[in-house]
Each structure stands twice: as structure tokens, then as C-alpha cells.
Amino acid sequence: MPIQLGRIGVCSLCSAMCLWSLLLAPVQATEPKPPSDCRVDLKVIERGPPRLTVRLRNACPMSREQLSSALAELKPSTFADAARPQELHVDLGRVLGYPWLSMALAKSSLNSKEWDRKAGKPRQRNINQYVSALLRVSGVVDGLVPGWTLQAVSVEKVLVQPVTKMTALGASSADKSLVPFDAILWLRLASDSTRREEAGAEPPAVIPPAKLDE
DSSP, X not given: OOEEETTEEEOOOTTTOOEEEEEOXXXXXXXXXXXXXXXXXEEEEEEETTEEEEEEEESXXXXXXXXXXXXXXXXXXXXXXXXXXXXXXEEEEXXXXXXXXXXXXXXXXXXXXXXXXXXXXXXXXXHHHHHHHHHHHHTTTTTOXXXXXXXXXXXXXXXXXXXXXXXXXXXXXXOOOEEEEEEEEEEEEEEHHXXXXXXXXXXXXXXXGGGTTO
């Protein structure tokens, strides 16, 4: 039986192999309002310790709050101790399905020294690597799933367009800048409990994403 979570009906995770059908709550007035029959499907596509992989597909734009609510059933406490995954991979589909995220991506690129506005690509690295790092550094996708901490962002098939098509950015008609606004997005997260258990261990060597513009 569906668990009622505010205005959103969420299917219980059960054996973690079921399909969620969620009715979205009303969106913020600043975002496109979805039709009343707008649905989101959240499906487990792979499960095997220590990782759980899920795919989310939305039929209309979602606010950040709606996305977080749709993912709330994946909080670690939902699982029995023996079945609790240590790592969560989330396939969110296209960034364009989340207008706030698309806008944040475009705006962040305009503030980045590495982004070549005229050419519509990063000055050095591969565009997929650049956008992945940009989203990770910006913090815009942090804290989406309760009980999980973002570890990595991965994107592919990045699209760019003239900044003048994103009217909320307030660019003048003479601005010829090109900005990234869409991509296929994956998130990799670790459970907070796992991170606490490993707090005393030697952290792995990583390249700090904050060096994006150095």
C-alpha cells in the first residue's frame, strides 16, 4: 500500500525491486507548473552489496524540493541492517527536467574562468569532465537524499545554447555567450553511517574539485 508523504504518494521500497509512481506536489510559483497528472518513476535497476542503483524519470519539470521528496524513500533507515547498501547510484536522466539545476549549471559556467563563452566549451578539459566538476563544486546537488552524502557527479551528452535563451539570467540581446544547460546526470553517494565508520581510516587521494579554475 502506498505510503502517504505529504501530497506525494510513494510506493514502499519493500524488496527494493519495485517501481514508484509519485504524484508531484504543487511547484514553486517561479517554476513551470506541472500538469495534475504529472508522474515520476523511481525504479531499482541493480542491487547487490554494497551498492544500490536506481533510475528516476520525470514526465514534467521538478523543483529541488520535489526531487528530494521523491528520493526520500531511499534513506538508509528504510533498509534492514543486513540489506542496507553502503553506496547509492542515482540516474537522474536529463538536467533539463530540473529547471533550477539547468539554471544553476548555466550560471556557474558564466562565473567560471575555465569556460570559453564564445566557443561554448571549456578551455582545457573535456566538456563532460568540466560539467561534472562544476556541479560538484557548486554544491547545487548536495543534500538531495536524506542520510546520504554526495561523493561524485558524472555527466554525458552535455548540450549548450545561447545564454539569451535563458531569460532568467538577464543577459542582453547582444550577449553572444554559449552556456551548458542540459546533460544526462548520475550521482554517486555514500551512506552517512558508512562515512562515520570510516572516519578514522586514511582517506583516499583525490583531486580537489575546487581547483576547477586554477
